Amino acid sequence: MFLKVADTLRKTGLKMSFKFTHEGVGPVEGVGFLDDHKLAKVCSASHLVICPSKFDSICGVIEAAACGTPVLMTPLPVHSLGSRLFYVDGLNEFVSSQLRVHSMWEINTGLYEKSAQMSSSHVSGYGMQQMFPTFEFILNQVAGP
Numbered sequence: 001m002f003l004k005v006a007d008t009l010r011k012t013g014l015k016m017s018f019k020f021t022h023e024g025v026g027p028v029e030g031v032g033f034l035d036d037h038k039l040a041k042v043c044s045a046s047h048l049v050i051c052p053s054k055f056d057s058i059c060g061v062i063e064a065a066a067c068g069t070p071v072l073m074t075p076l077p078v079h080s081l082g083s084r085l086f087y088v089d090g091l092n093e094f095v096s097s098q099l100r101v102h103s104m105w106e107i108n109t110g111l112y113e114k115s116a117q118m119s120s121s122h123v124s125g126y127g128m129q130q131m132f133p134t135f136e137f138i139l140n141q142v143a144g145p
Contacts, residue, residue, distance in 0.1 A: 001051035003028060007092045014102060019046075034069040043067040047112075048101050052094055070112070094120075098100050 004027055010027045017029065019042065023032030034042060040063065043049060051062035051073040065073050072094060075087040088097045095110040104112040 001091065001094070002050060004091050005050060005052060005098065008091065008095050009098055012099070014099075016102070027049065039063060040067055043069050047105050048072060050094065050098065068116045068120040070101055070116050070119055072101070 001021065002018075006027045009016055013097070015023075016088075017030050018027055020028045021034055022030055022032070031042065043064045044067040046064070046069050048070050049071045050062070051061055051071060053074065061071050063075055070086065072086045072088055074089055086097050086101070088094050101112065104115070
């Protein structure tokens with residue numbers, strides 16, 4: 001899905017770059033495995049993190065939001081943290097939401113910054129008491145009670 005989103009957005013002519021934490025392909029630059037420090041630098045330098053996975057955990061999402069980077073992600077139960085993230089599903093929603101976030105950033109009315117700050121503030125309070133029930137939920141979904 002990420003490659004399809006990148007391909008579709010590349011055709012808009014807008015200046016955007018796409019990075020993936022594995023090997024790159026097509027318009028997506030692979031940056032390989034990143035340790036926590038490098039991941040925080042990449043997330044902080046990004047304008048948006050896209051998590052189109054249908055089978056992903058929440059860890060990278062929390063790190064991106066903590067860095068003040070808005071996140072587009074699928075509306076999976078594991079992703080429903082009650083946080084101020086953008087929940088989308090399907091190629092068209094990912095593309096239109098990416099374009100909307102890009103427009104917020106480009107127009108520079110402060111809305112992009114406010115959204116990023118709200119995401120960062122929301123996840124800054126996450127600790128073991130908030131996260132353990134979520135991980136327990138994930139395990140129950142996979143293994144059953």
